[in-house]
Amino acid sequence: MSQIEKKNQEFVKTNAAALDKDNNQEFGYWKSLKDISSEEDYNRFLKQSEHNIDNSLSRRNFLSLIAASVALAGLEGCKKPVQKIIPYVEAEIGTIPGIPKYYASTLPFKNNALGVVIENHDERPVKVEGNEKHPATMGKSNSFAQASTLEMYDPDRARGIKFKGNNIDWSEYLKFAKSLNETDGKGLAVLMQESSSPTIKSIKEDFKKNLPNANWVVYESINNENLYDGIEKAFSKKLQPLYRLENAQIIVSLGSDFLGVDDNNIYHTRKFAQNRDIVDENSTMNRLYVAESSISSTGSSADHRLNVAQHEMENLLAELAYELKVLGLPINANKVKGPNNLWIKAAAKDLMSNEGESILLGGSSLSKEFHQLIALINHQLNAPVDYYPLSLSQVSSINDFKSLCDDMKKGKIENLIILGANPVYDSPSDFDFAKSLSKVKNTVHLTNIVDETSKLCSWNIAMNHYFECWSDAMTYDGFVSVIQPQIMPLFDSRSPIQVLSPIVYSKEQSAYDTVKSVWKSKIIKKGNFDRAWDKVLHDGLFEKPLFNSVDVKPSSIASTKVLNDNFKLDNNKFEIIFNPSSSVYDGRYANNGWLQEIPKPVTSLTWDNAALISLKVAKKLNIKNGQMLEIAVGSKTIKIPAFITPGQNQKSISLELGYGRKFEGRIGNGVGFNVYPLRTSNNSCFVLNASIKVLNETYPLASTQDHHGLEEDKYAAPGFDDLAPKEAQSRIPELVKQSTLDYYQDNPDWVQKKVEQHKPDKKKSWADHSMYNPDWDYSKGPQWGMSIDLTSCTSCNACSIACQSENNIPVVGKEQVMKGREMHWIRIDNYFSGDPDNPEVSTQSVACVHCELAPCETVCPVAATTHSSDGVNQMTYNRCLGTRYCANNCPYKVRKFNFYNYTRDLPEVVQMAMNPDVSIRFRGVMEKCTYCYQRVSAARISAENENREIKDGDFQVACQQSCPADAIKFGDINDPNSEVSKAKRRNRDYALLAHLGTAPRTTYLAKIRNQNPMLVSNSYNGGSH
């Protein structure tokens, strides 16, 4: 990093954009920089200060260098208007060092927009939160959004412009790009990922106009093309469906992981959870049926899960359609003989009897015929689905991509501009993109990291992170939001707009001007543009959608004839399912340590993908966890370790995409196993008739949880391999209290009864039975507490990464995870019980529960962990000497120890991702959840400054803020009107291991499953003990 870049980081970046939330005034400090805002001025200025760069700086020189760099900030980089940039020496009036500022922006994810608010500390973005005004996030976020901070400060990001491996000036590229503009576009192609940016769309239109013979191709390896095609078949229009789950009482998902890795998961989870917020026994809740072949977040949240192979999903739909026909829905369906009769019947009956409030969802990569039928059934059910035009976003098209590859192979393409995508790694293996690429003369790759594709391209241009550039994005329902830069580009990077504009317009356009002009002409058409624009920058989005939902009319009647039931699985062969990774998605987050280390939902695997196989298959073929398998599909083979997973279909093996990358990322290079070679254009969802060979080698897999309740206790005394699973299962009803809705309605106080059950003296509280003496009066002042609703939690991991980002939790690496030393303050426990093929899943997120009578506090020899007067169990890091006694004595095992100095070799750039409000812990020190005490303190200080009491909603803790299910409530438990008090007054409230008398401040709301009486299994309802 050059000195200038370093200095840049320290500078204030502000823009009119970021109107301070409470302060809508005009700013008067821009003018001072106009003096040096031209390029010549800047160069002159830079020369003057050049001699200072490598020498120690006097204060005076330092200031002039700042001024020069500030000008640089304005002229280069992301082309923010120069007058919007100020150095700290001329801070905005009212700027208080150390007080963070929040700017609205947007995380573009495929053809969706996730509105975010970014927390800036001294003008350094360190934390992402959802934007409450944004319809796709509603103030919430997911793990990808949370981890995008670390992506920004990835030291391995591409830097500058390279031509055939050599650094080259940007002007050289401009020359090249302008030369392309002079042609009619013949032999030119642009390949990009999905996008919903109106600006890019508008550039595309100009591109088509100015270069009529050029090609513009959109390809995304994980896409919804079949869904859109199915809807087109059903309604003769390509439309984007938006599932209004808040209006759905019955949700039937056939292979859709809508709460997990499927697109728009924040929106889905938020709306889904709204109908699971049970206040008391009179509340209603939705019911979720999930049919899937490998257990997902969605499946583990289901009230009724059906284990069905992916290739049988169409049969299942046909059967469901038949049942719906029987129940009176006008469907042309024949009876299909299937084994899943009861589940189908129950689901169909529920769908029908809740017409208008029931919905059917399908796995996005299943066939178009499948989606056609689903769309038609939904239409006939009057399901709460809104359809929006798709014409303004750019979605993946496999045919376009295929013809591009063909053209490339034939040598018809001379110039190929790849924007962000990594097709060499993730395109269908039958296209052999790498080979096609070698036939192209000039290849430009705009990339955030030097990856598989970059290595084969002649031009490599570093791409901006969304923290660094101007752009925009649009939600499915047409709300356009702006992406505004938070910081100067760290690594001399460019945005797609900068790369495209010289090709399209023969001149380089600043991203800011381009975005603004598109907004002026296409989005904010009425009224005072500047005023509206300022509001957009403040709010993050334009208040009016670009379009409304469209009415759909079926072009055909729902018929199971459209379905293909030709799938035949040979004996002893398997179907292979390709799933997006919940950690690295399609591979794009492979270099993100937070995401690599987060335990995946259900399997708790970190740092690897594996072939998920069912217990029965493992027993039959004598496969152990970590045993290498050779999976062959046709002529292609891959090797990958096996991981035995409950709920996995016996006929299928699930593979996660996105691993086994070979690129210049120190975190993700070579992590896991690349499964793309098995994935072809015709089989992007699953492939049949794969054969597996069990190899005689094992591979170490790092799972953070050994005991889920269904695994064998492999080291136990001979003959006792069910010791741990049996015990774990018997504890589930105690730890994750759960019942069916019916049982709860009949026994509203069952949770309380359970808690009281073994109490020796019913007149006393459990805390009074504690061996530790309650010696503090907690009845005064704010007393912090938390409530976690297990009914709505989907174990999506957003909280865990939000916590990691907020609290500077180190990434420790696979080896340390295998030793059991992962540092996440929030761990998500997954327990399975019942049938290993279709287990009942109980998940529970566990962090420090802040016991009022904390076992950790009494045992610390040096009083490093103590209680605050507001009821928080606190760690004094610099007093801790690391006896680890506190952690031993913690019944919840939530304390994490720095066995090594995990942050010692943290690159300087990554240090910028750290939250300055939270200390970095040295080795030998214990740490754990603090209830985000830095946020508590900040809120208390501002309340004190305003001479008032701190009130509910003044602040949120990081996990609570991120939780898309809104399952976490936090606040003052002494305030009877606070959200947390209300939650804790619910009769489902219980404390974990209450009988120990620790009086935890974090309590849980029991899990309620809304089971259909037709399908009820009896294992819930409090269980044993």
Place this chain on the structure above:
Amino acid sequence: MSVKSKADIRAEKLLPGNQDFTSITNDIAGVPEQKKTPIQWWLLFGFALSLLAIFVGSVGFLIWEGTGIWGINNPVFWGWAIINFVWWVGIGHAGTLISAILHLFRQNWRNAINRFAETMTLFAVICALVFPGIHVGRIWVAYWFLPLPNQMGMWPNMRSPLIWDFFAVFTYFTVSLLFWYTGLIPDLATLRDRAKGLKKKVYGFFALGWRGGNRQWQHYELAYLVLAGISTPLVLSVHSVVSSDFATSVIPGWHTTIFPPYFVAGAIYSGFGMVMTLSIIARKVYNLGHIITVEHLDKMAQIMLLTGCMVGYAYSMEFFVAWYSGNPYESFAFVNRALGPYWWGYWAMIFCNVVVPQFFWFEKYRRHIPFLFITSILVNIGMWFERFVIVVITLHRDFMPGAWAMYNPTMFDVAIYLGTFGLFFTGFLLFLRFLPMVSIAEAKLVLPESNPHHGHDHE
């Protein structure tokens, strides 16, 4: 012919052959006075030093890198370091018991082994004290254990059993050192009187001007008695306090009231095991079979039988209480010890600590020296496993199955444990080389000459 008095019979058993004051002095003092150090000593010393080098090296690396070099993890935050600490402290117990309690009970058979045992105590406690220092995450601030006045007004947390532990073990060490040294004074004077040159000066300095006068003996006996009185409760208190590290916690398997007596019994058991091991080696190497006799070994075996049965009782009582309490967490903690992944550790403990000492019901085995030697080592292996069972097996599966994990020690766990043997034996061999390994003055007490009643027994 006069009938032999009981004292004579006892003396004959404990000091067979025709021994008198002179021969005893010559035999015992002769060892440190040897002109040429025996080659066996050098071999053993070289071996001990190389273990010590391993110790220094691995502790150095530990300080440099952090406790991550060990196998500890979440949830097993304590591993071999704490096991070794408790093990070494336990071994130390026999010394004090032999010196103090048996002295108070006038069990003169102890006189042949008490010096040995006390020295063993000292070095064992030193080995033990190493661990609380090095097992912490930030070794450079380990002095915060001490109640040192400071500008922050921060004191140690007196509610923490680790602080009690720290004080208990230090007190124990201090008293043991004083006791050992007090007992040495007459012998140091003997050595001084027999030595020349520099040796005479050094021994003389430490002999504190001992002349063996009546008044000196009177004061000496009183001081020794008082120290024995002070030490006696310590025998019981130290390991009780150590056990409270576990017993005061909330973790099932630790949170048991049986721990203090059971720990003390176990400590004495292991201590006698170690004394047995060492004395069998020493009497062989230095040909002291006539001073440390089979009779002594028999008596020690009897104590091991007693304490072995006590720990055996404790093991079964733990299971009974776990079952009787009806507490499922408690029950599982114990079932998991016997049948869980570390079942071999539990059964190794049961075999060594409960099964093996049962042979001591038979005199034949109590007097069979190779058998005793093997047994004494098994006892200490068993007691190491007992601490392994308590520390590791308890922690690896406690309340929340989601946090359960396996524990695997690393080479550094092993290296530091082996290294403490280097520390122990280096010290012990130096003691053997320079100081009388048997108390010369006290060994003579069992001779008929020491008995003022001459054939008229008290009893």
